[in-house]
């Protein structure tokens with residue numbers, strides 16, 4: 001399976017600035033069959049970027065979606081609307097869960113994304129409180145089991161799961177705690193055994209596991225070399241073309 005490097009721009013970069021960043025990235029990054037690069041801009045940027053990006057180098061993803069295809073839901077975007085614009089959709093990011101998104105909504109969104117032929121990037125991970133109380137594996141298993149409630153074994157095959165220890169996410173205050181490879185392996189073991197229990201060995205064969213806690217050009221290699229890590233979900237460092245392209249180039253170098 002090829003590696004996957006996903007940029008989550010969060011609520012940053014209006015269309016003009018988004019185009020500029022993609023142009024800069026385009027100069028630095030060469031197409032590479034071993035590493036897929038996905039940019040998840042704000043929804044507003046998806047349409048212009050879908051027309052501008054070089055699809056041999058970049059794919060697009062949305063950061064959120066509604067679980068219905070249409071209806072009276074002010075301010076929402078449906079999975080049907082994303083078809084043709086995005087390939088991936090981030091579902092259940094901890095920042096959305098912190099705003100009230102429930103496990104049941106995450107499960108419906110995941111199924112809606114798959115139903116519409118898009119690839120979900122399901123985010124799961126424990127808070128600082130859970131981490132300090134040794135609840136990481138329980139939280140990860142509970143969130144995963146709840147999220148997969150509406151998926152068949154076949155549907156689960158193509159999804160991407162990002163483990164994001166919430167205590168390691170940069171919330172904009174400059175305070176970053178880097179998870180260790182052992183933290184990640186521990187969570188991945190819980191994820192893999194849950195998938196195996198629910199779906200048998202086939203359940204994990206085609207699922208890609210990303211590390212979604214904080215990373216940067218200095219830490220990405222250690223994460224990319226950690227057992228079972230198929231790629232990274234990058235937040236803050238993806239807003240800067242130098243740091244994001246360095247992360248992509250590191251992944252490309254490691255795949256050679």
Ligand code: PGA
Nearest residue numbers: 169170212214215235236
């Ligand atoms: P960060 O965000 O890289 O800015 O810490 C990661 C994430 O939200 O997945």
